[in-house]
């Protein structure tokens with residue numbers, strides 16, 4: 067079932083133009099200093115970027131938009147293809163699925179959004195300063211949760227199918243394009259690139275404690291370090307909103323018994339405040355600490371999935387310039 | 401259940417509004433659809449277009465055609481609820497969570513300790529125990545309130561006092577001349593109770609500070625941690641173990657609780673806040 071298919075970049079772009087009629091396509095486009103997902107029209111096709119790490123928006127936003135009415139569960143008319151999904155974000159789908167699709171209560175809107183998506187994963191051929199997926203056991207190339215892998219090397223597109231949905235997409239494309247099989251050398255070049263990037267990540271993050279060790283360090287830390295690192299936190303919640311593994315939300319009522327699910331974050335004041343007034347997370351450093359206990363201690367105790375993929379987005383997003391990895395290194399070295 | 405939207409409430413008609421105290425009202429609801437719950441489980445009560453909040457029903461789980469929800473006025477939503485006169489339509493979602501462990505109470509002496517509006521969820525338990533009284537040895541109900549005016553469910557207290565297996569003791573922080581029972585915080589009642597601790601299970605519901613001192617006292621008296629059950633109050637939104645608001649350590653209070661055995665939660669952060 068898993069199989070490689072190749073075609074020239076030119077043919078690929080032509081077939082994408084055809085796919086636009088059948089699917090809604092999102093792909094990363096580069097602008098300013100970063101890349102992010104855009105809805106792709108024909109004129110955008112040449113601007114799609116390949117094999118670059120992490121779009122600014124995490125994949126979860128497709129399944130859990132910032133705000134969504136949860137009363138309407140109608141399926142969209144077209145399936146959507148989401149291209150350029152990095153491995154870290156695919157890994158983050160594990161914890162999201164555990165939270166939102168669990169047996170007792172499956173979220174029908176999350177499920178609808180998830181089912182309507184065809185995920186095209188990508189190998190990262192470069193890395194960014196704060197990428198540290200391998201520290202937490204995630205490879206810089208997709209291993210699960212996707213339908214198809216796509217890489218561009220030397221103006222050739224390499225596709226590798228991972229699921230029935232992936233196969234169907236290939237079949238859909240076969241109607242207007244012709245695939246080749248890659249040579250062994252080509253495959254080897256792809257695998258060599260994977261290894262090179264993995265080694266680069268390991269090298270860059272030397273000394274950073276792994277996921278389990280981080281949990282131990284966080285759990286047994288004193289209060290002082292959290293006070294110190296949270297000094298510049300302004301409770302903006304960006305670290306959680308941008309985080310592919312953060313899952314929290316708030317339900318809001320709309321007239322007519324409509325209900326809207328709004329992304330929320332434990333970094334906002336009042337997140338745990340009860341009507342009678344008690345608020346366990348009132349002190350800033352407790353809110354700050356809560357996020358790390360959630361990610362590295364509580365979630366792994368409760369779920370089979372990890373709750374930080376090492377994508378580094380929270381570090382980049384923090385207007386208080388707080389770098390969790392500096393904090394962990396300090397914890398590890400004292 | 402497959403096609404059911406977990407967020408969708410069922411509609412319920414407000415049959416009656418009962419004023420229990422200056423700050424507490426009971427709403428008698430008639431759900432449009434079949435609705436049952438286990439005592440101690442909670443529901444999300446929806447005021448259309450305004451909001452929703454979790455409440456543990458105060459009626460007997462054995463009564464199937466209506467549910468009572470007793471609400472203290474504390475914030476915006478409860479204020480809006482208190483404006484209802486009867487006849488309106490509200491929404492309910494649920495029931496959610498783990499209720500009182502009835503099977504652990506059978507064949508034991510049950511000590512029920514309530515403070516303030518904590519009597520509301522406990523009334524549901526007491527109704528349930530009353531209906532199943534042949535299965536329990538006895539019930540000692542200790543109730544503490546701020547002042548006599550805030551003592552709720554007076555008629556029900558009288559009813560309980562007439563049942564041989566039930567003993568009821570009450571205290572208020574500030575008495576007035578009409579008050580003939582104890583004075584002081586809820587824990588003072590524990591000095592007066594007559595239970596065989598080895599054969600007893602305690603259930604405590606009330607404001608955090610009351611629960612904290614009650615647990616301390618129960619432990620001093622010799623109750624094992626595993627014989628004390630608490631219903632925890634946390635900020636909640638979904639009630640489904642998803643939104644994260646009610647996290648207490650790795651627990652989601654809405655799903656893993658709200659009723660916990662003390663030993664399960666004693667090491668979790670800020671349980672009394």
Ligand code: SF4
Nearest residue numbers: 312313314331332360
């Ligand atoms: S870190 Fe905070 S916002 Fe993120 S999932 Fe945990 S509790 Fe929710």
Ligand code: SF4
Nearest residue numbers: 309374375377378380
């Ligand atoms: S905590 Fe930071 S590094 Fe970890 S998954 Fe979230 S945004 Fe990425």
Ligand code: SF4
Nearest residue numbers: 299300302303305384
């Ligand atoms: S992004 Fe930075 S400043 Fe904003 S809440 Fe997170 S830690 Fe605080």
Ligand code: FES
Nearest residue numbers: 639642643644654
């Ligand atoms: S109330 Fe949403 S997780 Fe408990």
